Amino acid sequence: MNSGIDLQGSFIQTLTDLGLSSEAAKALWIPIPMTLVLIASVVGVLVTVWLERKISAAAQQRIGPEYAGPLGVLQPVADGLKLVFKEDIIPAQADPWLFTLGPVLVVIPVILSYLIIPFGQNLLITDLDIGIFLWISISSIAPIGLLMAGYSSNNKYSLLGGLRAAAQSISYEIPLALSVLAVVMMSNSLSTIDIVQQQSGYGILGWNIWRQPIGFAIFWIAALAECERLPFDLPEAEEELVAGYQTEYAGMRFGLFYVGSYINLVLSALVVAILYLGGWE
Known part of the structure; x- marks a missing residue:
């Protein structure tokens, strides 16, 4: 049995001990892994965008993003905020x-x-x-x-x-x-x-x-x-x-x-x- 199932069982057992029914505890567990995957995928996007810009810039003998954070690491975040607003x-x-x-x-x-x-x-x-x-x-x-x-x-x-x-x-x-x-x-x-x-x-x-x-x-x-x-x-x-x-x-x-x-x-x-x-x- 993998630790993902163990974590799920521990989470459900903890909430059950606090007085929740097992069905409610299972329902509360469902969004947690989904949220973690969504966060991980979005962070992966930010890192990939930054790497693509820096590697493309190096291949073309230019600097690339440099001023938004150290070495421009916050440039993808700035772009994302711009699209949101x-x-x-x-x-x-x-x-x-x-x-x-x-x-x-x-x-x-x-x-x-x-x-x-x-x-x-x-x-x-x-x-x-x-x-x-x-x-x-x-x-x-x-x-x-x-x-x-x-x-x-x-x-x-x-x-x-x-x-x-x-x-x-x-x-x-x-x-x-x-x-x-x-x-x-x-x-x-x-x-x-x-x-x-x-x-x-x-x-x-x-x-x-x-x-x-x-x-x-x-x-x-x-x-x-x-x-x-x-x-x-x-x-x-x-x-x-x-x-x-x-x-x-x-x-x-x-x-x-x-x-x-x-x-x-x-x-x-x-x-x-x-x-x-x-x-x-």
Whole structure:
């Protein structure tokens, strides 16, 4: 039994000893791991944004963010606060319901995918027997949100960006799923815990990257395409589509796209580590 279950049992037992019913104690426990995952993913976004800016600046022989905190570490926080307080605008001819629902459908599936990520041998929210299948299924919802955002903006550039995003995501999901299927067949399980434990026998030599080097390359390329990172940034294509499906978005609605993109980037890195790099091993 892992310590996550022990913590849950201790928490419920403590509240029960204080006079609460076991059902109420269980209900109070449910939001705690969800909140922790949300906080961890947002912190991961802030760190990733800062690293991306500093590494890009170093590669281009410039300084990058420097004045908001030491070495500019508070610049992502400043950007986030700006998006929170920025005026939220809905175009006059846009569909307000779809316009609002699009960013939500992009962010929520990515956050839900963290439920199956084992951060350590005893650090996970839930050990599902179909964890990998659940991740692939949930990730297929995001293209619907992108297409919805592009269509509802009533902007030709947004519509083209949404169509490109949906087409790209659907196209690269097929090789991504096939590369994952190879790992699943080797592990004989869809559980992320079982996949990591299957790689633990011979130390670094037991990692799946040595058994599936081509699958690792395919997965990494497909993951970059799913995250719309260079050179797979056609849905945004600032040179021709202004900003793609994000063109008409401002304020926190744009912030959801922004956060969702980087949360997905961190998630992809975690999944790569679990499938091919031995997980917590």
